[in-house]
Amino acid sequence: MPQIQLTLNGSPATVDYEPHHRLLDTLRYGLALTGTKEGCGEGECGACTVLIDGRPANSCLVPTYQARGCDVRTVESIPAETLRPLLESGATQCGACTPGVVVTSAWVRSNPELIETHTLRQLMAGNLCRCTGYDGIIDGVQQGLDMDAESRGAKP
């Protein structure tokens, strides 16, 4: 089987893949990183969101071979303690969308300058949720941003 090398959740990895595998398949079935979910398989829902070289991407639309040499981060790499605002704001109910929401939210929080050009609703628009009505998600991201700003301000 052909292989690619990449940085996966911060560590170098060598991964077997089939030419027709999507990154989503490789993560879930090759590497047992099942946090990344498949919803629609057509790039609409965002349940399969991962970060590739620091940008959110739908792993259902990424051929695995395109991840060669890339820095790939999945939901498993997001520190649990950063999830509190999403939990407290009611950003999750059934949970199907949640891993993708968590990854996009982490991306927004690590790039707070995005809110100079985008609303949170625009940034989160690629993560569809059937349950929450979105307010909890948007509130959770906002609270996360507020917390980050506060802790940055607190540091000398």
Add this chain to the structure above:
Amino acid sequence: MNADAGTIAMPDTIDEALDAMAANPDLIPVAGATDLFVHWPEHLEAHERSYLDLSHLHELRGITFTEETITLGAGTSYWDVIRDPRFRDELPILVNAARTVGAVQIQTRGTWAGNIANASPAADGVPALMACDATVHLASAARGETTVPLADFYLGYKQMRREPDELITRITLPRRAYDFQYFEKVGARNAQTIAKVGVSMTHAAESGWRIAAASVAPVTLRCRNLEAQLDDEGRPASPDDFESALQADGVAPIDDIRSTAAYRSKVIACIIWHALA
């Protein structure tokens, strides 16, 4: 089925890529894969085809502004343009178009060149580029580089002036002092929506009006008759006064899953008329 079926060519340079295309014109270029990979597991026949991955070709990357020309390498994504302050200042029409494509996860991967080569009449990048007089640069190992104005690129539904051994290498735009830029897409919602009707317009003293319309014909249309009408007569009393020019331009919408011909005909004229107010 050819001997290379199911293989992926992963060239490091454009020359290697063009040689691979020359050797096997059945190779399908893959850029952001946001069109090619939709419902991929179901497309078993597509798994048997052979592909050429463009995503790691550094030569296709990069955006340059010279005094006269703006160049987008074929690897340029929507997000590259959205995040580039030069476009925000000078060509907000492209930023506005890019921001309506899918959502961020699509914008980070999808390319302008892929939008052109996918040849959907409902595309958003294509009309915006067309209203900026974009030129498509194609290259092949056998014939070197050729250029085609984007407005002349499409010959019919999903048919274009691209030979099987050719790659799009870049897109160029003349640099102009536009005094008017406008992008509008009418869809069912704001994100993740395909246009029912799309309109892109620019005006500069040196070039006059440029108007491109999406989802109203089998190809994205440059509306030259309408441009001439506006150049000569300015904004008419009513959107109905656009009817004969739009018809001459080939606006001939259909009923489909997203909208109706009647709605599209009415809305395209109204959008343009209101944009000029």
